[in-house]
Amino acid sequence: xxxxxxxxxxxxxxxxxxxxxxxxxxxxxxxxxxxxxxxxxxxxxxxxxxxxxxxxxxxxxxxxxxxxxxxxxxxxxxxxxxxxxxxxxxxxxxxxxxxxxxxxxxxxxxxxxxxxxxxxxxxxxxxxxxxxxxxxxxxxxxxxxxxxxxxxxxxxxxxxxxxxxxxxxxxxxxxxxxxxxxxxxxxxxxxxxxxxxxxxxxxxxxxxxxxxxxxxxxxxxxxxxxxxxxxxxxxxxxxxxxxxxxxxxxxxxxxxxxxxxxxxxxxxxxxxxxxxxxxxxxxxxxxxxxxxxxxxxxxxxxxxxxxxxxxxxxxxxxxxxxxxxxxxxxxxxxxxxxxxxxxxxxxxxxxxxxxxxxxxxxxxxxxxxxxxxxxxxxxxxxxxxxxxxxxxxxxxxxxxxxxxxxxxxxxxxxxxxxxxxxxxxxxxxxxxxxxxxxxxxxxxxxxxxxxxxxxxxxxxxxxx
Numbered sequence: 001x002x003x004x005x006x007x008x009x010x011x012x013x014x015x016x017x018x019x020x021x022x023x024x025x026x027x028x029x030x031x032x033x034x035x036x037x038x039x040x041x042x043x044x045x046x047x048x049x050x051x052x053x054x055x056x057x058x059x060x061x062x063x064x065x066x067x068x069x070x071x072x073x074x075x076x077x078x079x080x081x082x083x084x085x086x087x088x089x090x091x092x093x094x095x096x097x098x099x100x101x102x103x104x105x106x107x108x109x110x111x112x113x114x115x116x117x118x119x120x121x122x123x124x125x126x127x128x129x130x131x132x133x134x135x136x137x138x139x140x141x142x143x144x145x146x147x148x149x150x151x152x153x154x155x156x157x158x159x160x161x162x163x164x165x166x167x168x169x170x171x172x173x174x175x176x177x178x179x180x181x182x183x184x185x186x187x188x189x190x191x192x193x194x195x196x197x198x199x200x201x202x203x204x205x206x207x208x209x210x211x212x213x214x215x216x217x218x219x220x221x222x223x224x225x226x227x228x229x230x231x232x233x234x235x236x237x238x239x240x241x242x243x244x245x246x247x248x249x250x251x252x253x254x255x256x257x258x259x260x261x262x263x264x265x266x267x268x269x270x271x272x273x274x275x276x277x278x279x280x281x282x283x284x285x286x287x288x289x290x291x292x293x294x295x296x297x298x299x300x301x302x303x304x305x306x307x308x309x310x311x312x313x314x315x316x317x318x319x320x321x322x323x324x325x326x327x328x329x330x331x332x333x334x335x336x337x338x339x340x341x342x343x344x345x346x347x348x349x350x351x352x353x354x355x356x357x358x359x360x361x362x363x364x365x366x367x368x369x370x371x372x373x374x375x376x377x378x379x380x381x382x383x384x385x386x387x388x389x390x391x392x393x394x395x396x397x398x399x400x401x402x403x404x405x406x407x408x409x410x411x412x413x414x415x416x417x418x419x420x421x422x423x424x425x426x427x428x429x430x431x432x433x434x435x436x437x438x439x440x441x442x443x444x445x446x447x448x449x450x451x452x453x454x455x456x457x458x459x460x461x462x463x464x
Contacts, residue, residue, distance in 0.1 A: 008074040009046040013401030021440045024068060030323040030404035031072035034440050039064055078324050078404060080333040084129040088342035088353050089119055091149060092141040097175055097217055100208040101242060101275035101282045112345040116149055118367055120156045122343050125375050127164050138172035139353065147183060154190050173197060177220035184231045195236040196221060200252040204245050225259065236263040246284035249292040249312065250299055257308050265311025270413060272356050286423045290430055297434055301444045306451040316431040317449060319405045330407045337384035341375055343367060349378040351387050354412035361387055394418045402432045
C-alpha cells in the first residue's frame, strides 16, 4: 500500500475526550474525526514509514489514515476567499438613545449623515468587487432615523445588483423605537432583515441602554413587539455583555425565548467610544462569563432551546460542524479588509467597524465620489495589507488544536497585530472542548443543530 506522506499529517492534533474516544482534528482546515481510544496510539504513527512498523501495525495505521483522509483530514489548509462580500454603511452618528457604553460614538465625534450619492457609490463599487452576493449592513447611530436614505439605498442597490447580475442582501441593526407601518411594509417587500440591540429584561436593559434623558428604553421594544408581533418575531436579538449581565446569560436567553424571538446573540463589551477608559464600570469578568456560558450550554444540550438560535453556542457549533469560512470572525485569516469593509458617515473607510478608530489599524482611506475605486484603493493600502498579514501562529495559537475553527480571536480586541484576545481565547477553549465531548457522547447537539429553521431549510435545499 502506498505510504501517506508524513507532511500530510503534520497539522493533526489529538484531543482525548473520555476513556472511550478521542478527537483528531486538522489544524489546517478544521476537519475532524472521532476515534476509539484504542486507535489513539496509531495517530502518532502516521508519520512513520511503513517499513519501520510491524506488518499488522502498519496495516491498522494505514486503515486509520484512509478513514481520516475520507473525513477530510490531512488535506490542505482552508483557503480564504479573497473577495469582498460584506460592506457596512454607518449611515449616521445620530441616535435617539444614549447608551452608556456605546462603542460607535466617541465623546468628541460630530453628528454627521452619509450623503445618498456616497452610499450608492459605495454599494455600486462593492458589487463590482464581489463575485456573486453582497451583504449590505445598514448601521448607525440609529439608521432608521434616516429611513428615506435607507429606502434610496435599497432601491438603488437592487437596481445596481440587477444590472451587474449579482445578488444583494440588506441587513440592519436598530433599536426598533421608530418602527412604523411604512418601515414594516418596505422591509418586508424588499427582504431587509433587521436585528435589534437590547440587553435583557427591562431591569437589565434599562441600566445602560438609556435615552438622552437617562430613562430606560426597553418599553420601545415592548411596544414594537405588541404592535407588529409577526415582524418583530423575525428580528434577531443582540445583547452587549457587560459587568451587569455577564453572569445571567441563561436567564437572558430564556427571557427572549419566552417572548417568541427566533434568535439571541451577544456582543462582548469593547472599551472604545463611550466606554473608553471605563472598563472598571462596564468590563465583564471572564470567570463569570465562562461559568455563565457553561450554564447556557447545558440548557442548549438538554433541549431547552431547540428551534431557537442561541448565538453564543451556535456560532462555535456551526464552525465546528461545518468548518471555517462562513463566519468571517472565526477563521484563521481575519475577514477585516478582506471579506468586509466598513464606511463611516464621513466617508472614512475602515477594515471593520469594531477596530478602534483611534488605534493603529483604523482608517484605510476616504470615499471619493465619482472615482469608482475608493474601496479598492483602501483594500490595497499598506494598512489593509498589514491587517491581512496577521498571523496568530506567531504566538500561543501555533499548537492549539482549535486553531482552524477558532481563527485566533478578534483582531479588534487583541493587544497587538499578531496577538489574541485572552477572554475570547478562554471562551473558545471551553466551547470547543465541551462541544467535542458532547458530540462524542450523544446526539443532543446534532439534534439541536438540526432543529434550527435555517439548517432545516439548508438540508431541504441540499436534498432537492
